[in-house]
Amino acid sequence: AQKVTQAQTEISVVEKEDVTLDCVYETRDTTYYLFWYKQPPSGELVFLIRRNSFDEQNEISGRYSWNFQKSTSSFNFTITASQVVDSAVYFCALRTGGFKTIFGAGTRLFVKA
Amino acid sequence: DTGVSQDPRHKITKRGQNVTFRCDPISEHNRLYWYRQTLGQGPEFLTYFQNEAQLEKSRLLSDRFSAERPKGSFSTLEIQRTEQGDSAMYLCASSPLGTSGANVLTFGAGSRLTVL
Numbered sequence A: 001a002q003k004v005t006q007a008q009t010e011i012s013v014v015e016k017e018d019v020t021l022d023c024v025y026e027t028r029d030t031t032y033y034l035f036w037y038k039q040p041p042s043g044e045l046v047f048l049i050r051r052n053s054f055d056e057q058n059e060i061s062g063r064y065s066w067n068f069q070k071s072t073s074s075f076n077f078t079i080t081a082s083q084v085v086d087s088a089v090y091f092c093a094l095r096t097g098g099f100k101t102i103f104g105a106g107t108r109l110f111v112k113a
Numbered sequence B: 001d002t003g004v005s006q007d008p009r010h011k012i013t014k015r016g017q018n019v020t021f022r023c024d025p026i027s028e029h030n031r032l033y034w035y036r037q038t039l040g041q042g043p044e045f046l047t048y049f050q051n052e053a054q055l056e057k058s059r060l061l062s063d064r065f066s067a068e069r070p071k072g073s074f075s076t077l078e079i080q081r082t083e084q085g086d087s088a089m090y091l092c093a094s095s096p097l098g099t100s101g102a103n104v105l106t107f108g109a110g111s112r113l114t115v116l
Helices: none
Strands: A003-005 A010-014 A019-020 A023-027 A033-039 A046-052 A057-060 A065-070 A073-080 A088-096 A101-103 A107-112 B006-007 B010-013 B021-024 B031-037 B044-050 B054-059 B067-068 B077-080 B088-095 B111-115
Touching: A003 A088, A003 A101, A010 A019, A010 B031, A019 A107, A023 A073, A046 A057, A046 A065, A046 A073, A073 A088, A101 B044, B006 B088, B010 B021, B010 B067, B021 B088, B021 B111, B031 B077, B077 B088
Parallel strands: A010 A107, B010 B111
Antiparallel strands: A003 A023, A019 A073, A033 A046, A033 A088, A057 A065, A065 A073, A088 A101, A088 A107, B006 B021, B021 B077, B031 B044, B031 B088, B044 B054, B067 B077, B088 B111
């Protein structure tokens, strides 16, 4: 069975702090994709990043970075120097064979000025 | 293109009534998905269309739920005899058919259903 676990329900930080959102996934498939989506207060989910199971290279995009470790089945997301606009719910997701993307329960991030 | 459009954005109905939601995907996207999101949870997969063919349905989609995509463009999701447990945000997403972007979902803003 496939599963995505985001153990942190809510995180609160002060602006300019770094914050890491954890994601642990479960699958027996060897080929899969991992994603992060952001859901701001307006409600529309926005795609942030996709990694495939054969590419464990970490990625950095501006203040965002992602750490993919197959050995621990984790795909963690770090925001450096957080800003108030980063306040949102962040979802980690997994897609294996078929057409279904499985989402975690999400981590709500509050960034206070 | 203006992205994925959903209508209505909010629907309040009484238990037992039927409701229908519409989704207009990005025009070049062959794949269309419906998800349901309840408070504090991530989106849950309901069904998937490739063009006009409904290729996958979740067990969450009871007999009271039906989805169509008659011409491979817009889609409708109908809920018959609504129950209070149907109250949720219904999300539509689309993606292109090619392998490069096929797994990346572009979501609409959602249709929020409240069943009284």
